[in-house]
Amino acid sequence: MKVLVIGGGGREHAIAWKMTQDPEVTKVYCAPGNPGMKDIECIDISDHNELANFAKENDIALTMVGPEVPLCEGIVNIFRDKGLDVFGPDKDAAQLEGSKTYANIFMDKYEIPTAASGTFDNEADALTYLEAQGAPIVIKADGLAAGKGVTVADTMEQAVAAVKDCFDGAFGSAGARVVIEECLVGEEASIFAFLDGETIKFVASAQDHKRAYEGDKGPNTGGMGTYSPAPVVDAEMEQFIKDEVLTKFLKGVQAEGLDFRGIVFIGLMIDEDGPKVLEFNVRFGDPETQSVLIRMESSLADALLKTAQGKLAEVDMKFSDDQALCVVMASGGYPASYEKGHEITGIEAAEENGAMVFHAGTSLKDGKLVNTGGRVLGITARAADIVTAREKAYEATKKISWKDAFYRNDIAWRALERLK
Incomplete structure (x- = not known):
């Protein structure tokens, strides 16, 4: 089948890369995509109606919407009105991320623990x-x-x-x-769950590092690095989350009549009293997706398509017991103002040890790869244990450079503390 991925960041790069591993997927398009996407045809279309027409004309079997903005703008409504299978919530359901007020009212109404x-x-x-x-x-x-x-x-x-x-x-x-x-205090975790209106399934856990600088200092960012799975989400905690968060979330979606055939990505704060929801996101997280999908051993395309068709109950997702870690390299000054257009070197050398370099904020200028975003690259590695995965990711990261690039050296510090 042919697949269309909408978006152009690190999350979409990871999703499109995973799609290319699937023997059932014959062609992957990405709109707009990025320079790091190999074996993927990037198309320069941004208008939602034009994208839906492209999917119709090219017999696209599945469209995966990456970013939150088009979801909140109603791109899923347009695709479904044309009879197309698309993974994601419609415009009304997307307000669970689009409005924090809406989300808080929803949580209070359906007794989901939160601040x-x-x-x-x-x-x-x-x-x-x-x-x-x-x-x-x-x-x-x-x-x-x-x-x-x-x-x-x-x-x-x-x-x-x-x-x-x-x-x-x-x-x-x-x-x-x-x-x-x-202000909730504890240990953060990110939870991925698929739902199709009838069924909700826990997918995986990860832990993000939101602050810009080491030691969890500095301003909040979109995420400076992740690892998966998150040790704080053990079997007992996973069951608690399923009972007290996911089941109630599905109940709320059904009671409100929301068309939610996609993923809910939940930020949690976990303390001795259990988990509380920090936020809902109605799409794959970034950079959590990079560390989650590199562990996935079953078909992503099949899981997305069946969810879009309301057949999530038929899906059996499998993940390796391996650990994975993603280090985000960012432009100097991020998340405030930063310079663009500096040449990036060392990516091929970084991937020699098996690490994956997912592009988030890059472009080509005069044939050279340059930084154009705040978060530029996500260097991701997988290994049997977190220590080895971490060493592998940082070994690769150190081979990449551009003017004023920076990254945190303490990704997965909580996991390392647990090992001690």
Whole structure:
């Protein structure tokens, strides 16, 4: 079958790469794709209707939508209206990520454990609530802000500045409404689950590193590195998550009449009282996907297609017991302003030891590969244990360079602490 992947980042590179491993997949297209995609035809189409027409005209059996923005804009509705199989929630269901207020109301209604919170449409009320709550506290732009609209404020000064940034337009329309949440403390984990409206299946766990700098310092980013599986999600915790989060999530989707045939990617904070939901994402995580899919041993295309067709109950996904780790290389200055257009070298050498280099923010300029994004590459390796996977990933990472590139040297530090 022929497959279309929509998006052009590291997540889509990993998804498209995994599709090419499938003997049932005869052709993989990606729109717009990126320079790192081998054996994949990249197409320069961005309009949702044109993409649906392309899928129709080229007998695409499955379309996989990577990023959250087109999902929230309703691209799935357009494809389904044309009778096409597409993996992802429709526009209404995508609001579980598109609006943090919507998600919080949903969690409260269906008794999914999460942080206490308040939602505000104006700065004065938000600051009054903030004064009553004190710090530490979490400030979130309500809408989509590319992973940058969340501030974990340790002091009142930071919290006030974060509220003012939102209402002053730092995140555009995404910050017109602000959510202020209790600051949860514990160990984070990311959970992937497929659902098709009738069935929900736990897929895999991972752990992300959101802060820009080592020791979990600095501003929040879209993610500086991941590893999978997350040791904090042991068999007992996995069962608790299935009972108290996933089952209730499916119940809520059914009760609200949402057309959700896709993946829910759930950020959790786990402490001695159990897990609480930090956020819902209605697409594969980035860079979690890189470390999860490199462990997948069953057909991704089959799982996505059957989910899109409402046949998830027939899917049996298999993952290796191996550990996988992804190190994100970023442009100097990220997540704030950064320079673009610096030549990247060393990728071929990095892949000599079996590591995969997934492109997230690259392009070709005068025949040379250059950085064009904040998060540029995801260097991913798999091995029998986390120590070896980590060594393999960092060995590869050290071979790649461009002006002002940086990365965290402590990815998987929690897993290493557990081994001690």
